[in-house]
Amino acid sequence: MRHRIMLGFTLLLALTAVLALPWFALQEARRQAYNITGEIAMGLARDVLHRANETSRQSLVAFQRMQKVATAPCSSAAVAVMQQLDLTSTYIQAVGYAHDGQVLCSSMASVPIRLGAPAFYTARGYAIYADVTLLEAGHTPLLALGGGDFFVVIHRDLPLDTWTTVPGVSLAVFHLDRPVGQGPLLAHGDVSPSWAAHVASQTAGSTFTDAKHLVAVLRSQEFRLSAVAAVPIGYMHARERDIALRLVPGGILAGIAVAATILLLARQQRSLAAALKYALRRDEFYLQYQPIIDLASGHCVGAEALLRWRRPNGESIGPDLFIPVAEQTGIITRLTERVLELIQADTGAFLARAPHFHIALNVAAKDFQSGRIVPMLDRFLERSGAAPSNLTVEITERTVVDLEKARGVLLQLRARGIAVSLDDFGTGYSSLSYLEALDVDHLKIDRSFIEAIGTRAPTSQVVQHIIAMARTLKLCMVAEGVESQAQADFLETHGVQYAQGWLFGKPMAFNELTETYRMWEPPKVRSGERSHRE
Numbered sequence: 001m002r003h004r005i006m007l008g009f010t011l012l013l014a015l016t017a018v019l020a021l022p023w024f025a026l027q028e029a030r031r032q033a034y035n036i037t038g039e040i041a042m043g044l045a046r047d048v049l050h051r052a053n054e055t056s057r058q059s060l061v062a063f064q065r066m067q068k069v070a071t072a073p074c075s076s077a078a079v080a081v082m083q084q085l086d087l088t089s090t091y092i093q094a095v096g097y098a099h100d101g102q103v104l105c106s107s108m109a110s111v112p113i114r115l116g117a118p119a120f121y122t123a124r125g126y127a128i129y130a131d132v133t134l135l136e137a138g139h140t141p142l143l144a145l146g147g148g149d150f151f152v153v154i155h156r157d158l159p160l161d162t163w164t165t166v167p168g169v170s171l172a173v174f175h176l177d178r179p180v181g182q183g184p185l186l187a188h189g190d191v192s193p194s195w196a197a198h199v200a201s202q203t204a205g206s207t208f209t210d211a212k213h214l215v216a217v218l219r220s221q222e223f224r225l226s227a228v229a230a231v232p233i234g235y236m237h238a239r240e241r242d243i244a245l246r247l248v249p250g251g252i253l254a255g256i257a258v259a260a261t262i263l264l265l266a267r268q269q270r271s272l273a274a275a276l277k278y279a280l281r282r283d284e285f286y287l288q289y290q291p292i293i294d295l296a297s298g299h300c301v302g303a304e305a306l307l308r309w310r311r312p313n314g315e316s317i318g319p320d321l322f323i324p325v326a327e328q329t330g331i332i333t334r335l336t337e338r339v340l341e342l343i344q345a346d347t348g349a350f351l352a353r354a355p356h357f358h359i360a361l362n363v364a365a366k367d368f369q370s371g372r373i374v375p376m377l378d379r380f381l382e383r384s385g386a387a388p389s390n391l392t393v394e395i396t397e398r399t400v401v402d403l404e405k406a407r408g409v410l411l412q413l414r415a416r417g418i419a420v421s422l423d424d425f426g427t428g429y430s431s432l433s434y435l436e437a438l439d440v441d442h443l444k445i446d447r448s449f450i451e452a453i454g455t456r457a458p459t460s461q462v463v464q465h466i467i468a469m470a471r472t473l474k475l476c477m478v479a480e481g482v483e484s485q486a487q488a489d490f491l492e493t494h495g496v497q498y499a500q501g502w503l504f505g506k507p508m509a510f511n512e513l514t515e516t517y518r519m520w521e522p523p524k525v526r527s528g529e530r531s532h533r534e
């Protein structure tokens with residue numbers, strides 16, 4: 001059943017990878033196409049706004065200039081200034097003077113201009129004439145801006161005269177003082193009335209899409225004007241297709257590769273799990289013991305039992321590889337049983353004679369959490385004749401899934417006199433809260449913090465904080481992974497009692513350990529601290 005669930009889950013994961021990566025590629029193509037088209041539309045809106053701003057600026061300069069003319073508004077001197085302004089301005093077609101709606105003179109002296117009624121007045125009091133005609137030419141694409149009695153004539157297309165290779169682009173200039181319902185002041189192409197609401201609500205620049213266009217709106221910071229440029233939505237879809245054609249095949253290939261990797265890993269894991277079961281039957285596991293040293297006396301106070309797997313072909317597989325698989329497949333309980341059997345076989349009568357010497361064994365989450373470890377250890381003590389003080393159970397933050405249950409198991413172990421050690425301390429997210437919640441005997445300071453001692457690594461100071469905290473809690477400390485005398489000296493000076501690492505010895509066979517190290521000295525009890533055996 002469990003096997004079927006795992007298989008179903010693996011297939012689902014592989015299928016998700018196959019579908020998800022092309023889907024992400026499509027989303028990416030959509031995002032890129034929107035950005036590219038939006039950039040084009042915004043570039044055009046910027047261009048239009050620049051031209052509209054420049055038109056307004058030149059108009060204001062013309063009004064100021066005309067108001068400074070000292071002679072009568074239609075004197076030959078004044079008309080000469082009008083003509084000069086007309087000739088030197090890039091966006092103004094004509095400058096003139098009107099009174100009571102009647103054009104009395106202009107820079108185009110011979111061409112009669114009719115302004116018509118103002119379409120609206122700007123907030124600053126300028127009149128906008130939307131239907132300017134030249135009497136001899138009939139309706140013309142002109143509009144005029146009136147400042148006092150002077151006016152300037154502007155060609156409607158000039159602010160919109162931008163260049164682009166994108167077909168079907170629509171452009172518009174909205175005057176924000178014009179009622180929204182009246183639409184844009186200038187327009188070219190297919191301008192939707194619904195854009196006016198977007199224009200009115202924009203204070204800077206933005207893009208949006210409607211059924212037919214991707215629209216960019218850009219607000220002038222100088223005048224009450226907004227420029228709009230709209231690129232047909234079909235253009236964006238075409239870009240999306242182009243990009244998708246490049247990205248999606250890659251997404252499909254990546255999806256297949258990830259799915260294949262998932263299936264391969266699952267297969268490897270299944271075959272590793274099968275090999276583990278076979279190895280248990282064939283006795284391919286053995287233990288190595290790494291000495292734990294009392295830093296003050298140099299005596300060996302215990303050893304950590306580390307499981308090893310040697311296959312019949314001589315290949316060694318590290319615990320980092322097979323323990324996670326054993327945990328995931330439920331084989332770990334049989335492995336823990338095997339570890340206890342091996343400890344008994346390796347230590348023989350030694351433990352019964354050495355109550356101050358302890359074996360530290362790693363216990364997996366499943367065995368600890370379920371409480372199964374307690375009867376397992378009881379059976380071990382009964383079979384081997386060892387004392388509870390001969391055992392230390394090492395748990396990590398990963399081991400503790402449910403704090404309440406873990407606390408119950410921990411109390412049962414401590415009630416028997418079996419010590420509990422919190423391993424890899426400081427590497428998890430909530431080591432501190434685990435320390436508060438669980439009344440452990442020892443704290444194992446993780447190798448990564450020991451490595452950092454005396455270096456410029458950002459974690460180099462962490463070890464001192466861990467030590468200070470452990471001392472406040474009157475916890476016994478074991479430093480893991482001590483490789484140099486300098487590290488050992490530092491730890492001893494700062495009050496760490498025990499250490500383990502290559503400086504003192506790599507993991508080895510149990511008889512080698514008993515032959516190499518001085519054993520029988522009990523660890524020293526320092527005032528104010530609990531001994532690791534207390």
Ligand SMILES: Nc1nc2c(ncn2[C@@H]2O[C@@H]3COP(=O)(O)O[C@H]4[C@@H](O)[C@H](n5cnc6c(=O)[nH]c(N)nc65)O[C@@H]4COP(=O)(O)O[C@H]3[C@H]2O)c(=O)[nH]1
Pocket residue numbers: 290305306307318319320323339362363364394423424447480481482483500501502503507
């Ligand atoms: N670089 C360096 N490394 C040092 C030094 N001193 C010790 N080590 C290594 O650090 C690891 C310490 O074990 P751990 O933190 O309990 O971490 C253990 C433990 O979590 C797990 N493990 C080992 N045996 C068992 C077991 O019987 N049961 C369970 N559940 N897990 C086990 O596998 C992990 C890895 O074990 P190992 O590969 O034996 O690796 C061991 C040991 O060989 C040193 O000075 N320098």
